[in-house]
Amino acid sequence: MEQPQADRRETYLAALTLEIQKKLQKALNMPVQRPRLLEVLFADVALEVKDEARDSTLRTMYLAEIILNKEEDEITKTEQSLCFYDLLADYYVQAPQAGNSIVDLIVQLWSQYFVSHIFALLFHKWLFEVSVENTEVLLRYASALVQGSSNIFWIDIQTNRRRFLSLFRFLFEKVAIVPHERNKIAVQARRDLYLLLSRFLFFYNLDDDMLETFIKHFPAFPNAFLIGGPADVFVIEITDQLQKLKVEPVVLHYISRMSTLQGLELRMTTSTRLKACLYSFTSPGGPMYPTRAVRHAAWETLDLLFPVGRYPRHVISLFFRLLYPWCWPSSCWNFIKTCIRAFFCYFINKIIASWEKMRRPDTKSS
Structure with missing residues (x-):
């Protein structure tokens, strides 16, 4: 009997989780190669699902046509391509226990550069769904989320792309302007989050009316x-x-x-x-x-x-x-080009206006 699509989707997501866990464990056991391994893992997690330009282990295991489980029209309407972290972040919200082993490994690798990046991508939704009783641990998670998101958004800035738009929109629309959600994290992390969103709000090009709403919710x-x-x-x-x-x-x-x-x-x-x-x-x-x-x-x-x-x-x-x-030479040359361009546009407009004026009698006579 054929396995239902939802079950197959969860199976592949669980396989992806296991693969991420193996790579983190490998990075933990190999200090010399650790920076490179974490960098490759971050690149894999941030990879677009339909990206055919890179041979990724995650892509090979994922089988995009099975795991997407979304209408094709819905995907094409989005402003950005669907990435692996989008699907994994939703999965860890639906099945919080699935990401616990990854979080435990991330905690052991906190000092490494790309760890906060990976945590922000995979667990930015999970953090606001799980219950963390230890205040110090919650502050550490929230600080890692802000720091990792900042580094991730700078990657978009440097490449002039918006691959991480969904992460920004979640932090803005689902956390920053929703009081009961933003209050789940510590006050200091909350302030840092607002400063982070302020720096990148113009880049991710949200609606102008959102600026007023955002400022009203400032802590x-x-x-x-x-x-x-x-x-x-x-x-x-x-x-x-x-x-x-x-x-x-x-x-x-x-x-x-x-x-x-x-x-x-x-x-x-x-x-x-x-x-x-x-x-x-x-x-x-x-x-x-x-x-x-x-x-x-x-x-x-x-x-x-x-x-x-x-x-x-x-x-x-x-x-x-x-x-x-x-x-001076370049300024003079640009001034001359501007004058020539203005004169040329004026001359062309005059010719078009004269031509239209000459056609009007013919139109009336006909």
């Missing part, structure tokens, strides 16, 4: 009298994050998304910090060395958020541009 910070309210904390994290970015498309995306900050009530110090951050991207040279596209995007966002003093800022910027004589 209280002990130094709030120094740094300000939730909006100030959020903007401080965003400005710090923006200054760390090195990938041009990601920088452009962040700067364009910062237009959603318009209308936020900020302290003078926070507003000045935001203005200085954007202004640092408007000039060529160090320390940012922004490209022309980044400079123009920064100017547009800066003028949108801070319209007062717009023209004096541009005059001062022009003065300081004179201090970089090696940039």
Whole structure:
């Protein structure tokens, strides 16, 4: 008699769990090869189910057409490809005891770099479903979740991909803005979680109206009298994050998304910090060395958020541009290209308008 699909799915998930357990045990027994083994395991767990470009042990055992157990239309509608960690995280929620052996091995490997990554991917849902009585252990789990998620999101930043979007959405939609869920973790870990989500919120491109909801659910910070309210904390994290970015498309995306900050009530110090951050991207040279596209995007966002003093800022910027004589040729050339492009567009529009005007009598006569 043929085994039901649900049972087969659970069988393969259990086989995957056993394979992960074996790899963790191997890493524990082989200290010299431990970093490499954990790195490979993390890559396997983060692998897309339908990825055919890599020969993965997990993929070989998994048999994607059996284990998916989802409608194909549902999969194609998602913004990202389905990864192994998505399915395993759901499995450990449905069968918490299945992941206990993996958690025990992870605890023995806490000090290793990729361990927090693996824990965050596999047990980000499990952590909010199981009951952990020991407060110290719960704090350790929550801290590992935040630290691992931060490192994982930086991988997406560096590659300009959103493979870990489902992890971010879970932490945001199922934890951060759900009071009874976020209260399951310690206060310090909860604050760190909100700071983490603040840094990557613009990158994962959630709806603009979610920003207001997110800020309303911010926890209280002990130094709030120094740094300000939730909006100030959020903007401080965003400005710090923006200054760390090195990938041009990601920088452009962040700067364009910062237009959603318009209308936020900020302290003078926070507003000045935001203005200085954007202004640092408007000039060529160090320390940012922004490209022309980044400079123009920064100017547009800066003028949108801070319209007062717009023209004096541009005059001062022009003065300081004179201090970089090696940039004059490129600036002049870009100015000439812009003028030629504008003239060409104007000329083409005139020709099209004249042609349309000449056709109108023929249309009326016919």
